[in-house]
Amino acid sequence: MGVGLCVLAAPEIIVGAVIVAGVVVVGFALQEALDAYELLGDEPEVVIPAPETRPVPETKPAPQEPLPEKRPKPEPKGPDFPPVGPTEVSERERRPECKPRRVPPKGGNKLHNKCADGIKFNAYRGANALVNGKAFDALQVVAGVLWEVKTDNYDSYPLELQDIVVGKHVRDFLIERELARACGFDFRVGVRSAAHKKALEYAEPALENLIVVMDWC
Template structure:
């Protein structure tokens, strides 16, 4: 049997060794956790793109319908799509043969022998290549009295302005043919806005 002092000393030594081993294992475990957490790569972070000075930046174009649809039709095409603006042949009205002959002989008349119905009105002729509608006045104006001339001019100017407005609304030009220079001058004097639209018909 060993002496009691020896037994107590052995127990103390064994206890110290056991405590030391426990501490060592705890330290090893801590280092293992620390190293494993360092091995994980951090999630990538998006770095902000440096902003260029506003003076050097080009403006970004705004999206528009033009990126997805065909170009918008021009105004004359839009007018032609309106059914009332589509030229249609129509019978001459009034049975006035001299009047109709002058209309049929307008240079480059696209529908000789016919009136042309556009925008609710029968016009005397159409030059389609020039997109111009015509009215003709075959009055024997030079033989009229001053009073009758005044009445005729007043009536014709009113009608011509209406006819011009109808033609322009459908994208057509407008011209008026008369038989004498005196008739032309009287119309232009009464309506300066019609200057350049009145033509003396040398073909009839």
Template sequence: MGTVIVVGVVVVGFAIKEALDAYALDMGRPEVWPVPETAPALRKPSPKKRPKPEPKGPDFPPVEPPETSERERRRCEPVPAKRHLGGNKLHDKCADKIPNNSFPGRDVFVNGKNFDALQLAARALWEVKTDNFDTYPPELRRIVLEDQVPELQYERALALACGFNFRVGVRRAAHKAALESLDRNLDIVVMDWC
């Protein structure tokens, strides 16, 4: 019986030594476990943010302004009216003769407003003022400017919001100078064709 115990202890000792040797060999390498593979989670697009498209083609500004919705695109899409809405023959004649007017004889509806003309190639919306400004007395000039400048600033903001330039056509240099003295950001042209 003593021999069996001694042989059992030797076998156990041998097994322990084999385990220690195997452990010593593995000390130089980290133990690696297989990583379970999972499919990437699909992201739902945020209703508040629209994904930005990858740029394609040459690196120059787009022809149209960046849009955030179909509704906004429609709002900024120029729609020609059936005719000029004001009914002033001189005003309509001046608007029709704007160089490269895309829709002579018509107003153009953009962003909730009828503009007098559109130069599509230059992406410019026009508003025409046919006042005989230089013949007005000083008080009437002041009243005209107080009325026109905020209106023109608002129309300019509508045009710029849709990626259009905004130009104001006037008949007299005095009118141009008076408007520019109140707002240097307005692009004012004396209509020598009118």
């Protein structure tokens, strides 16, 4: 046999070639390889199935707890004790016993009446102002101040009498101050002597700034 050389375009034909002792033998394998190559063109393409996708289960969001409602901060409270001094009260809001009434002055002491009438803006000159059961010597309506006047000649009294007078006046003035404040009025005291004023304030510090020396009488 002669030596035959066959060059095939498809690599699959080389598989059918058998090499024996340096001689390329092309037998029926060549024809079978050609037939097999033609058959390969007719086979359908193998379609690789796409990977199956499974839906991811949806996760429901956890319910959010409602935020606690913000409570308003309590406003800071003031002290428990009542305010010092009389409260402003209009004439219409006053109780019947707190509405000033004009009454005749007690006694016939001309000096006492002169000192009371000499108080500036006294609306009850020649009379007393009856408020809360007490006949006060003067009333300054606009300022809302009730007055009590003392015309004692304190400087001429002996020491024992001075102590007695001061003790009585302190008791009376504290009571009269509360009667006036209960009806929304302030309270003042008029005396004729600086020594009298000093003795009263020393005996009762609560009377400080309430006592006035009447330099007009």
